[in-house]
Amino acid sequence: MRAARERVAGSVANFVDERTGAAKFLKKSLNKVFPDHWSFMLGEIALYSFIILLLSGTFLTFWFVPSQEELIYNGSYVPLKGVKMSAAYASTLDISFDVRGGMLMRQIHHWAALLFLAAMVAHMMRVFFTGAFRKPREMNWIFGVALITLGIVEGFLGYSLPDDLLSGTGIRIAQAILQAIPLVGTYAAFFAFGGEFPGLDFIPRIYTVHVLLLPGIMLGLITVHLMLVWYQKHTQYPGPGRTEKNVVGYPLLPVYMAKAGGFLFIVFGVTAFLGAVASINPIWVFGPYTPTQISAGSQPDWYMGWLDGLVRMSPPLESHIFNHTISWNILIPGLIVPGIMFTGLALWPFIESWATGDKREHNLLDRPRNAPSRTAVGAMAITFTIVALINGGNDIIATHFSLTINQIMWATRISIFVLPPLAYVITKRICLALQRADRDLVLHGRETGRLVMLPHGEFVEIHEELSPEEAWTRTSHEQLAPIPAAGIDANGVRAKGVLKDRIRARISKGILQEQIAKPTAKDKLEIGDGHH
Amino acid sequence: MRKLSRLRRRKITAPVLLFLALIIVGNAYAFIGATVTTPGATASNARSTMVDEGREIFLRGCSSCHGLNAEGGGIAPALIGVGAASVDFQVGTGRMPLADMSQQAMRKTPIYNEEETAALAAYVATLAPGPAIPGAAQLTFERDGNTAEGGELFRTNCAMCHNAAGQGGALTQGKYAPTLMGVEAKYFYEAMITGPQSMPVFGDKAITPEEKLSIIKWIKAVESEKGLGGASLGKVGPVTEGLVSWVLGIGLLIGIAVWLTTKSR
Incomplete structure (x- = not known):
């Protein structure tokens, strides 16, 4: 019986292999090795929530x-x-109250959307702070930025579709932002809405974009994103035995198949759990949309909340030039600031390699403390976004914490300029302190808390040497030197593009000069056996 | 004695003593404060008429701000012509007398009991004609209201301050529209006809008495609506949803990811 079954399986496999050559590909793929770390699973959460989004x-x-x-x-x-x-x-409403399982599916869909965006952001932070975007992965970073951008738009269109009072308010703001584009704004708005707001065309149009165009593009981007990870292989954290040329981890089959497959069901489970126990976007509470109505405490979903916060905090600036109104109060927070942020985000790998002069390939990740300036820039961006997000919820915060909207608005207006630079400085100091701690740990070992009196009466604390593996992990990173400025050569001739080089040298000095030198074998020898 | 002095040197002693002192002072203050701020508690029932009694309470509890003849002053409006409905709303919901001079009088446990409030209302009503307290015969919202119509009226007239679900909302400079949950029907009606604090007056020509009943019926329907779609998360919309998705959703999944990648020992 068993032999017969095996014969059938074998001939089916053979049939497929002879026509597709799948065996060779599968053999290679299934043995592919992936490194193991919890932070490498953040992208998986995003992928699985995307699958849940497609199905629900x-x-x-x-x-x-x-x-x-x-x-x-x-x-x-x-x-x-x-x-x-x-x-x-x-x-x-019918889906929510009259279709069997409709409410659950709607809620799963919306929770999955929030998780999808949150997982993408968390994944992006991991990639950023560990320097995984460096050569050869710059292109994949850009795909990632594109996916987040499209995800935000897709989410916005999704919660606009039900045409309830809250979503209509959101569409109205989107229309205002569209109108704020200088010169073409009003035309663009009339084109998008097929006439005056709200018209009858918008919901059918964004429906096509929401269910067909954007998911299609995103699916394509995700496929390329994953294929590139496959082809370029996954990055890994530094450690003993890990080099730029190898990948230390477990094979896809059976270990990762089991882990990833299990995790898929866990993400499904968590989303279904949230959909079952927690109400989300209760559209029946808001009522149908009419342009004459609005609700206090109207908020966008969190991934739009920081943009809303920026719009809420902007002062009423408007100019009239040649009979044309330019609404800076919408244009700056609604288009210019996010435009700069997303462009900077997409170009970051190139900005960084330009500033540090590091054009080499990197398959080993940075520990965030070993790239203090990059980590500090990341902290700065996060601080900016969180301050904006807080102002996005200013009315809810005001009523629930007995504050006034004006206090919150002014606090965030000032904080948005003051806190990000402060976050930069503090983060950089923390990183350098951690580098110093690493250095001390490698040179002197771990403090055991055991005090010993030597024969001549001196008290010393016993330090326990790090294992060679631990010491390696803390010292294997390289420390780049700032780029020297090209200037005037021996014959007094100014080098070409000298200003550009000087700017670059200046930035590179700011980024790279301040570092705690990692301990060398010589330092270790000089100190001797630890206690002093 | 030795034992006590040793206790005194313990690290924990100072915070414990401080905590006890705070409790004693706090309780003493609450006790004294409570006896001071209940001027109506000893009101005599021997007054000849309700109006006289109301005037008595008014002189004792309200006149220092509103003036001896309710003519108003620098910090308080005149009460001539505000009507019994206004007094019943302000005093009955505990908003008056004011707890402090903050932006807005807040709802709290009423300081005067029902008879005292009625007496105050009766006195103020004698100053000049004004809106009367709606009686039970007027508040037939259960019978005469139309929930769906009330919802439409609410969204058009009330939701921009009180929120589409009647959860309340923030106004400028610390003023706010209070939540409408757990409020007696009578007070909704009074608020609409008297326009307390930042609220406009919705006269019978703007919103007819029947429409007012519809609005009340809709609010009561929303209030009794429970758990459609699960926990309501405070009914404040996407703010708490975002918080839950990050803290509970991503937090939980990261926890599981850590567990999945822990090396088995």
Whole structure:
């Protein structure tokens, strides 16, 4: 019996292999080694939530009606019975109250969207702080930035679709931001909405973009993103036995198949749990959208919240040039600042390699403390975003913590300029302190707390030497020197592009000069056997 | 004695003593404060009429700010013509007398009991005609209200300050629109006809009495609506949702990722 089954399996495998040559590929792939670290699984959370989004989203399309056609609601939610609303809103109410499992699926879809964005941000922070974006992975970093940007847009369109009072308010703000583009703004807004706001075209249009265009592009980008990880191999943390040329870890089959497969179901489980126990986007509370109504405490989802916070804190600046209004109060926080931030984010690998002069390939990750300036820049960006995010929720914070909106607004207006530079300085100091701690640890070993009296009466604390592996992990990184400025040569001739070089030398000095020299074998010998 | 002096030197002694001292002072203050701020507690029932009694309470508890003849002053408005409904709302919900001179009177446990409030209202109503306290015959929202219509009216007229779910919202400079959950129907009606604090007056021509009943019915329907879709997370929208997705969602998943990558020993 067993032999027969094996024969069947063998001939099927043979059939496939003879036509596709899959065996060779599979053999190579299944033995591929991946390094093991919890922070390498953040991207997986994003991938799995994306899968959940595709599946639950498909379910929702079966009942959602993407139309702004007006009708009178006659479903089972009594407080809205007889109210005029769009077909989109009514069908979302139907999904919530009249479709079996609809409420759960809607909530899973929305929770998965929040987790998807949060996981992407967490993943990006890991990649940034460990320097995983360096050559040869700059392109994959850009794909990642593109995915986050598209994810934010996709999420925004998603919660705009139900056409409830909250989402309509969000669309209205999006329209305002569109209008704020100088010269073409009003045309762009009329084009997008097919006329005056809100019109009847917008929901059907963003529906196509939300369920077809953006998921399609994102799926493509994710595929390329993963193929590049596959091809370039995964980065790894420095440690004994790990070099730029190898990968230390476990093979895909069976270890990673089991871990990744298990994790997929865990992410499914956590999302389903949240969808089952916690209400999200209760559209029936907000009511249908009409431009004449608005609710206090209207908020976007968190990934848009920091943009909303920037808009809320901007002073009312407006200029009129040649009969044309330029609304700086929307243009700067809504388009210019995020534009600069995302462009800077995408170009960061190139900015960094230009400033440090490091153009080599890196497969070993940095410990964040060993790249103090980069870590400090990251902390600065996070601080900026969090300050903006806090102001995005200023009305909720005001009512729940007995503060005034004005206090919060002014506090964040000042903090947005003061705190990020402060975060830079503090983070850099912490990194250097950690470097110093590493150096002390390697040179003197671990303090054991055991005091010993020597025969001549001296008290010493016994220090325990680090193991060679631990010492290696703390000393294997390289420390780059600042780029010297090209200047005037021996014959007094100014080198070409000297200003650019001087700027670069200046930046590179700022980044690289201040470092705690890592201990060398010579330092170790000079100190002798530790206690002193 | 030796034992005590040794205890005195313990590290824990100072914080414990400080804590005890705070409790004693706090309780003493609360006790004294409570006896001072209940002027109506000893009001005599022997007054001949309700209005006289109300005037008595007014002179004792309100006139220092509102003036001896309710003519108002630098820090308080005149009460001539505000009507019984306004007094019933302000005093009945504990907003008046003020707890402190902050931006806005807040809801608290009423200082005057029902009879005293009624007496105060009766006295103020004699100063000049004003809106009367709506009686039970007027508050037939259960029978005459239309929930869906009330919701529409609420979203058009009330939601911009009180939030679409009646959870309250922030106004400028620390003022706020309070939450509407757990409020008696009578007070909704009074608030609409008298416009307390930052709230505008919604006269019977703007919102008819029947429409007012519909609004009340809708608020009561929202209040009794429980747990559609699970825990409501404070009904404040995406702020708590974002917090939950990061703290509970990503937090939990990172915890599991750490567990999955821990080397088995």
